[in-house]
Amino acid sequence: MVNRQTPSLSFEVFPPNPAVGNEKILQALKEMQDIAPHFISVTASNNKFNIEETTVRLADFIYNDLKIPTIAHLPAVYLTKDRVSHTLQALDRVGVHSVLALRGDIFPDVAPKDDFRYATDLIAYIKEEAPHFDIIGACYPEGHPDSPNQISDIQNLKKKVDAGCSSLVTQLFFDNERFYDFQDKCTLAGIEVPIHAGIMPILNRNQALRLLKTCENIKLPRKFRAILDKYEHDPESLRAAGLAYAIDQIVDLVTHDAAGIHLYTMNNSATARHIYQATHTFFDK
Numbered sequence: 001m002v003n004r005q006t007p008s009l010s011f012e013v014f015p016p017n018p019a020v021g022n023e024k025i026l027q028a029l030k031e032m033q034d035i036a037p038h039f040i041s042v043t044a045s046n047n048k049f050n051i052e053e054t055t056v057r058l059a060d061f062i063y064n065d066l067k068i069p070t071i072a073h074l075p076a077v078y079l080t081k082d083r084v085s086h087t088l089q090a091l092d093r094v095g096v097h098s099v100l101a102l103r104g105d106i107f108p109d110v111a112p113k114d115d116f117r118y119a120t121d122l123i124a125y126i127k128e129e130a131p132h133f134d135i136i137g138a139c140y141p142e143g144h145p146d147s148p149n150q151i152s153d154i155q156n157l158k159k160k161v162d163a164g165c166s167s168l169v170t171q172l173f174f175d176n177e178r179f180y181d182f183q184d185k186c187t188l189a190g191i192e193v194p195i196h197a198g199i200m201p202i203l204n205r206n207q208a209l210r211l212l213k214t215c216e217n218i219k220l221p222r223k224f225r226a227i228l229d230k231y232e233h234d235p236e237s238l239r240a241a242g243l244a245y246a247i248d249q250i251v252d253l254v255t256h257d258a259a260g261i262h263l264y265t266m267n268n269s270a271t272a273r274h275i276y277q278a279t280h281t282f283f284d285k
């Protein structure tokens with residue numbers, strides 16, 4: 001689904017807390033429909049919410065009601081093989097046959113289950129249990145935080161791809177040079193599947209602060225830091241500069257033949273539309 005000659009534009013959305021309800025996200029998704037993204041991926045909670053009631057339900061809506069190709073995320077470190085089989089069957093029933101196979105973060109106070117230590121274990125299991133599924137993997141242009149160095153991370157990524165990934169989606173990044181360097185290293189390591197670049201537009205101060213806290217390994221270029229500093233207390237300018245920065249990144253990436261852009265929309269259809277309007281000429285050809 002995600003292997004193409006021209007770059008693809010795809011979106012990521014997340015299911016809201018079930019207590020909040022789906023009304024807002026369903027509306028946002030309807031507003032994204034006429035952009036016709038190449039696919040939408042739906043994140044999944046790692047340990048907090050039931051994946052069938054959240055991710056699978058939303059994936060069902062995107063795939064069957066909006067007719068947009070859909071990828072369901074599946075973090076497995078806190079799942080048993082039975083639970084994973086159950087989720088794959090639920091996806092099968094609604095016709096969604098693409099999975100972003102993930103380990104998921106390990107929380108220090110919650111012991112992992114024994115069945116899936118790494119994403120590679122999950123991929124091997126899906127290949128056996130449901131070989132008709134398309135499997136996508138996650139990757140980290142600036143290294144995964146658990147890895148001692150980028151070399152071992154890329155060696156593990158090679159094992160993951162060999163286990164059965166048809167493509168990869170990156171963690172968000174703000175420095176395209178890091179992405180190009182990573183791509184080159186993947187090629188040297190024999191990783192030949194398409195790599196979709198994860199781009200997150202920064203739209204407000206809280207989002208920026210959260211990001212700075214959780215993504216210590218991600219380089220923030222001087223140009224990006226200047227935006228955060230200068231417009232910290234000017235929400236309108238911060239949003240405008242954040243969107244412009246993301247658009248600039250995307251133009252550079254497609255010019256350098258990136259396989260695709262995966263936009264972390266934060267469920268915001270106005271953001272997706274704004275970026276699409278500024279860049280659609282690169283994706284529609």
Ligand code: FAD
Nearest residue numbers: 043044046073102103104118119138144146147153156171
């Ligand atoms: P893995 O590929 O298993 O890698 C984890 C670490 O283990 C790495 O350091 C790797 O180098 C190392 N490793 C891998 N294989 C081996 C091996 N055989 N031997 C030794 N070391 C090994 N999380 C969610 O909870 N829900 C989501 O919906 C979600 N969506 C995401 C989408 C994208 C595009 C990305 C990039 C991340 C997403 N995450 C999500 C976060 C992800 O779950 C975490 O980053 C997690 O810590 C790693 O997951 P992984 O599948 O990349 O792990």
